[in-house]
Amino acid sequence: MATRTAPPLALLLLASFPVTGLAQEAVEATTIGGYGEVQYSNHSGKGTPGEVNLERFVVYLAHAFSDRISLRSELEIEDARLENGSASGEVALEQAYLDYRLVDAVTLRTGLILVPLGILNEIHEPPTFNGVARPDFDHDVLPTTWRELGAGVVGHLPGVSVVSVRLYLLNGLRADGFTAEEGIRGGRQQGQKATFANPSFTGRLEYGRPGLRLGAAFWYGGTAGQDSVLGTGAFDAPLAVVAADGRLDVGAFQFRGEFATIHVGDAQAINSRYGSAVGSRIAGGFLEGAVNLLRPIAPASRQTLMLFLRHERFDTHAAVPPGTAQDPALARRITTFGLSYKPLWNVVFKGDYQLRRNRAAQGQDDVLALGMGYQF
């Protein structure tokens, strides 16, 4: 036990220090950061010229109101500009939340929050992932960047301080946005006058140690949106997501993977109500391996040149409800290989080649892509 009395010397010393040291003053501080990426892509086949796009330009703005209360926000411009009537381009808040650090193990969080599913939904700064574009899995299955309004708690379990936890109550999805191709993506509300007719619960357990991070996450909520046909209960047209992910670094090698399965309850009713063709189960994942080619050549260098190979398999029609025809073109297999060169840990130049296949062998093509990205 550490209990003991204060030696007189310490008391003497204490008296000689200014009393102002006792108070923890709160000094406010504002931080600006950001990330961005430019992408060039060229699909194989005739009449598909290359396209280059300023995919994202994101400004990160954080403010500490005190030692315990802080704001974090990300304002994003997609596709460089936005004009009335233009088909692309978006200005959006990606996140905007207040944190209140209650004690070391517990932080309360409220605002526009990232749903903690998979790897890329929470961490998607371009230098953090291989490949010019984010994995398609993180678009069509886990709808990155998925953020909704609500509140929750983040922290770690007392006594089990290698496991961290996030648990949120957020507004739910809207079934009227679900599609066959992109699953639940169109059902996100993204902080814009979101209906709270259906709350959702989402959470994540994460284990992190040097070279290894494992995550398991869930999302559960209703999606009916008080539609008289689908139901007016909080958990009518229920939807459940279960996801797992892992990241492993061994010497010059890096491995990562993400998996998810989504159960769309009442898919039959949703499809007949909205004339859509959403699957009753959406599932898949990816595995990726990479090796740092500079490690054997220049072992002391902090630059990295990763050669990577990623294989994605997912199906937004893994199961379909009665009355909906299963579309084999939605069972996708995407293989991407290429290089990521990082002169610094937060700047990246990328190039890759992608083979896009599906079970129906329809509309298959290859894509050559080049890109740059940064974060600070």
Add this chain to the structure above:
Amino acid sequence: MGLGARWWNRAARSLGAVSGASLLLLSVAGLTGRLSAQSAPPKKVGAALDRVFGPGTRADSLSLDGTIVLRMFRENELLGYAQVRNVKGKDQPITYLVATDTALQLKDIDILVYREPYGGEVAYEPWRRQFRGKSPADSLVVDRQIRGISGATISVNAVTAGVRAALASFARWREDGRL
């Protein structure tokens, strides 16, 4: 003893243990480092020093180049040195403690206050343990001597750079005879 009871005992102990070191640190905490706005609760500094140097120690302090250096004693035997510092993470300072023995070999580091939303694994024992036994002459490079944690890149780089800076400062003061 259940998990809850153990946790409660630990909490109660840290409240009760306003030890010599921590009493002193009530005043030192406000003075640590140049980024003194964000400091660590004195009780936490005291608990960290107890953990690293064992119970029954006392401390005095030196102010070197505006940094408070704690000298840790048991009876009249010098055990080592400690500094409380801040290093910027993504948007907030991370407050950490660096403790060495008298030969300036790292006994341990401790993350006293972590304020960032992601990357808190730097506070966990499996990552911190990599620093033990390192000296100012050792190079500390992320993904070489110090393994990183994916998803905590900014914090890992920040704390590693901070520990390097702390060790370098100890070595400098030792060299010019002030420590």
